[in-house]
Amino acid sequence: MSKILITGATGNIGFEVIRFLNEIDSPNRIIAGVRNIEKAKNVFQNYPDLDYTHFDFEDFDTFDNALNGIDTVFLLRPPHISDIDKYFKPLILKIKEKKINQIVFLSVQGAEKSKVIPHNKIERLINENGLNFIFLRPSYFMQNLTTTLIKDIKTKREIILPSGKAKFNWIDIENIGEAAAILLDKFDDYKNQAIEITGLENENFEKVSALINESIDNPIRYKNVNPLRFFMIKKRDGMMKGMIIVMIFLHFLPRFQKEPKISDFYERLTGKKPTDLKTFIEREKKQLDKQ
Ligand SMILES: NC(=O)c1ccc[n+]([C@@H]2O[C@H](COP(=O)([O-])OP(=O)(O)OC[C@H]3O[C@@H](n4cnc5c(N)ncnc54)[C@H](OP(=O)(O)O)[C@@H]3O)[C@@H](O)[C@H]2O)c1
Structure with a gap:
């Protein structure tokens, strides 16, 4: 042991x-x-x-x-x-x-x-x-919707980001946790490798907002803003400067990058398909809807 x-x-x-x-x-x-x-x-x-x-x-x-x-x-x-x-x-x-x-x-x-x-x-x-x-x-955690972005969703019914139409690859953290647990247990089989783990969908925030709206009663909308405006909004909301910069880095840069690559590692490791966005949204819809 x-x-x-x-x-x-x-x-x-x-x-x-x-x-x-x-x-x-x-x-x-x-x-x-x-x-x-x-x-x-x-x-x-x-x-x-x-x-x-x-x-x-x-x-x-x-x-x-x-x-x-x-x-x-x-x-x-x-x-x-x-x-x-x-x-x-x-x-x-x-x-x-x-x-x-x-x-x-x-x-x-x-x-x-x-x-x-x-x-x-x-x-x-x-x-x-x-x-x-x-x-x-x-890749990009689906749970960003229910953590970092949840306050704007709940209070403003908006996802406010400087992401334009950039597509993100969406992964469920449950899939990451499961893969990590197996890798910890079977370390020797995978040692000294860098392994990408992703979900199966590359989607932008407009599409994800539309998917969310299919499952909830009180619709949300995606508001694309430029990085400076995003900085001002978040500063006013009380977010720490360092965190705002990380958020801009994470959400603005993908506008200038190629779409993320999709990896089949999770399926090869577990024999299962990773969670898709629809399933995730359905699972978390209580949080995403207005209480
Ligand atoms: N969000 C995404 O889409 C995404 C995508 C790919 C990779 N990542 C990476 O994922 C990582 C974040 O993982 P996460 O979402 O699981 O983080 P998280 O939910 O914010 O959790 C952070 C953990 O670190 C602990 N912690 C904070 N400060 C600590 C300290 N000084 N000493 C010991 N423990 C401390 C916290 O414990 P307490 O209970 O004590 O606070 C908490 O358990 C980041 O490196 C991020 O870049 C994120």
């Missing part, structure tokens, strides 16, 4: 990874590395076998103890951490010092194309330190 440390355990992906490790009856010991153990215990009430350790990306003193006896790390970058040299370099060095030689890193589709994005820097750090890795590179 090996020991797997899950970082970002209480977030979108981390939670799904733990849920699926449980579902596939992983023989490994799973340890959630979290900032607040009490809060995490509440999140994982239904997972009595889960262990916890105090781990904070921004507190280097927590690294040594959290990594004790660990064989494999599921690593993700919390969205607000972009200074990779400051936070991830010491962590990767500590992982190496502890002779942990298996990392599954949640990256992003296209990470290899841009040296400036944080995921690219983290992938290079892992490579340069000679650690065995699996880079899992997902």
Whole structure:
């Protein structure tokens, strides 16, 4: 039995990874590395076998103890951490010092194309330190609709973005969590590969809004704005400057890029088709409609 440390355990992906490790009856010991153990215990009430350790990306003193006896790390970058040299370099060095030689890193589709994005820097750090890795590179989360974008949907019945007609590939985080759980369990079979994981549909926000409207009673509309206007709207709404810039980066740049590539990795790994947008919207329609 090996020991797997899950970082970002209480977030979108981390939670799904733990849920699926449980579902596939992983023989490994799973340890959630979290900032607040009490809060995490509440999140994982239904997972009595889960262990916890105090781990904070921004507190280097927590690294040594959290990594004790660990064989494999599921690593993700919390969205607000972009200074990779400051936070991830010491962590990767500590992982190496502890002779942990298996990392599954949640990256992003296209990470290899841009040296400036944080995921690219983290992938290079892992490579340069000679650690065995699996880079899992997902496309655009369907759950952005029910997290980052939900406030505008609920309060304004709008999706406000600078995306024009750019098409995104939409993936369900449940599919990512399931794939990551299998990769953690069968690390040797996939080691030292960068793997793209996507859904089957490339669609723009106009089309996705129309799909949502087919399932709900109170329609929403997609409002395309230029990046400057987006910045002003979000600043007025109280969003942090760094987060607004990340949102612009993520939603404006695809206007100038080719459509995302569609990968069949999820189906090859699990024998199932990934979730389609219609199914996701139907599943989450209560959240997307007006209460
Ligand atoms: N959204 C997309 O479409 C998309 C697509 C591809 C890739 N990605 C990548 O996915 C990653 C985000 O994953 P996610 O959506 O699962 O994130 P998330 O839901 O925002 O969760 C972040 C997790 O990190 C934890 N965390 C935050 N700060 C921490 C710290 N200082 N120390 C320890 N833990 C900390 C949070 O724990 P607490 O409970 O303590 O807050 C939470 O568990 C990003 O790297 C993003 O670039 C996103």
